[in-house]
Amino acid sequence: MPDLSNAVPTKDLKEWHTPSSRTEVIHELIHGVAHCDHSWFWGFNTSWWAPMPTGLSTVLGSEADVSVNADSADRYNPSNLSWMEEYLQSQVRDGEYDLFANLAILKLYQFNPQLSNPEAIINILLKALSATVHGPDFNLCLAVLREPSAILHDIDSDEQSLVAVMPFLQKLHELVRTCQFTKFWSEWNGGSEAAQILRESYAPQHAHLVDSFRVLFATSIASCFSRVRLAQLARWLDLPESEVSQWCAGVQWSVEGDVAVVPKNGDNDVKAGVVKEHVELSQLTKLVAAAAY
């Protein structure tokens, strides 16, 4: 979950690949390939699935049992999709973020195009968009998705909003990663169809979506600026100037006159340095040993 009280870049990737909010069950599902029996590979052989191949039906024995219980959870099992999507909903609702679980959902869509859920896709992309400025998250999601029209074609959906929304999200992503925050807000608040859909039907589902964007941008700002003008800040964060001071207090930036002072965080207080060579004693063991003779 984006920490709304502190806008500093994270130091390592632990929280990124294994968020603390992830439950044990989900973790097992994403990592626990080795703990399951693979009966469902053939076992979920319901009407929509292609007939069992003759050459392979026996690869895993005859236990072609349709039932899949939660213990044999596996990331490729389409029958887990419903509660994977539920987990996504809980991320949306509570403002948590678990990229790897979301990628697992997209993976299931990739392998089972007929199960694709445009709404879930948009939520996942929104999540990725609001998670990092320069991280690979958004593109990682795109990498396992096809063009929106192809996705909709496979599910015979009349709901065409994905066609408008996906390119729009891509555009927003380009703006975010090049730090054009002012433009981002004018697109986001703009009158395009996609922006309206996002604002009206998706943003309300998310807990503090707009706030996450603000903290995200503030992180970028904090890594550059030791002091930043409030007027500028207001534009980048899409806040009325009267509220900027208050917002700054929320992330522990102090306000002095018309500038906000950003606490030092290692990125905004760089010092010129000289990198010197260090030689450890262990590197010299051979030489010392040779000298001993």
Added chain:
Amino acid sequence: MADPTAFYEPEEDELLSSLAVPSFQNAEGYEDDYRRMQELEQHAFAQHAETGEMGLEMVPEDVKRRGEWAVGEEKQAKAAWSIGVEEDFLVLFHQAILENDLPAITTMYESGWNKLTQAHYSASEWPEAEIISPLVQNDQVFLTLYRELYFRHVYARLQPTIDDRFQSYENICELFNYLLNSDGPVPLDLPMQWLWDMLDEFVYQFQSFAQWRANPKNKAEEELDMLAEASQIWSCYSVLNVLYSLVQKSQINEQLRAEKEGKSAEEVAEIAGDYGSKPLYRNLGYFSLICLLRVHVLLGDPTLALQTMEHVELSGGAFLTRITACHVTTYYHVGCAYMALGRWPDAIKTFISVLIFFIRMKQYHTRSYQYGSITKTCERMYALLAICTTLSPGPSDESIMSIVKEHYGDQLSLMQRGGEEALETFKDLYLQACPKYLLANPPPYEDQAALEEYLANPPQDPVQHQLELFLSDVVSVRSVSSLRNLLKLYTSIDASKLAAFNSGSASSSSAGGANGESAQQEQTEEEVLQQLMALKAGSRTYAKQGEGSLLDGERIVTNNLDFTIDGSMVHVEETTSHRRFAGFFIRNAEHAQRVFNTIRAAPLPSATRRPQVPNQNRDQSQTQGQTPGQAGAKPGAGAWQPRRARVAAQ
């Protein structure tokens, strides 16, 4: 450059210098890496010598004799071959497999089979399994293994037909079925190299089939019908299923984890269970992990790929380095995955480490039939290195970078210059060097109408899709490079001034109009500040530090130019690094010591053969001379030692 083997032939002294100075960025790592290189080299040398000798000794006498006879009688009718040399070869091969005689199987697999192929089947198939089945008492297991070799040969040398593709799939499934679903572990042992080749080929054929199937054009009616019926053949699910089943059966992840925790061999064996404790299953499980890495990269899922490798040790004398093809494939795909994550320094490190290895191993591997494909993969890695080092400049291994410059000098300068041309160059290099990404799902062959619609409106090519994502990364990183060059000139500068300098090209399009001068100024200053933020973000990335899984990383600074903005004043700070000398002197002092020891240990030259002896023996005795010291420094660490012990025990 068409001939991959002609890609890079190091000059004598160049090779020597690369041997002597694998200069690594991180001072603490190089010692281990260097030692590892030595171990690998010894291992490769031992293997080389072993196969070299065994090639002569282990080919059963009569096969050799018959072979000579056969070559002598070259002009005889072709039919004679099928009852001649190969017959004996196959009978003995069968025998060796029945007896689990590993050294004999290894020789026959690595040299006998290839020699016979070279001599008689360079342009045609081996006899069908049905024809040879009486020779081997209709042993189905052997016939399955034989067919595996048969189809691999078809794929490598001939054009596989749709029947070949289907049958090869069924055959390999039969084999895995036998391995996984017999009552208990099967009493079979195969050389590691064969097991790797088998799984490698499995993924290769999957890839080849997926590419062939993805295009419904130019397919015969009959082929379309077959594809419509068999949508499961070589499907992603079935391939993943096989690989995951092998992983699961061998408990390889649990084994590797236990080994990492330093558990004793008995404990590991207990964790491994009945299957995993047998080398056959363990090796298959291990190689499956690497194949999974590959499949996931091909399907465009780099995080999952790296996650699969969670427990696989990459550094040091890792198991996978014992098979060169496996080593190179693994590092190539790990590097590609890092590139997709935008972790350029990690990608660079990965590529460089395997390329150094490859240059040093080159001399021992020219004989392998996979040498061509290994070289091709390495060639791609040089291209990817050119890309990565442009996107994330910094000090890296000089000997490798000089090769990159030699081959991609033009492209490098184009990419560094920026602009449209640069983007084109990035694109060309990437297309040339990236993995051949795959679509997860086949076209709808089973539905005629849908297929026509598919043809009229084909989905985006997966390689193209990945290329677009890659280029979007490049654009976001490169767009700010001109600003960086400007910053280099100042210690502090006002953002508005910077904007004025930078706007020479940028603002000409937006200048003028109704906006007042000050508003215009504001606008461009904001733009510059935004670009500065992008530059800042571009000079930070996450990189793997020390121990931890491949996905772990810590935030690092990749740029020696850094800055802080105070209001609108930009303060620039540059970090300088001293040249590193210690590594160079340590390595060369050690090298001199080794040379000295070798000379001291060499016998005094006899009066008659004085001039030749020291020169001739130098290389060999030098390599061997290291052995005792090595074992003493790190007991039992030599990757090759267990193997030699095993061979000796048999």
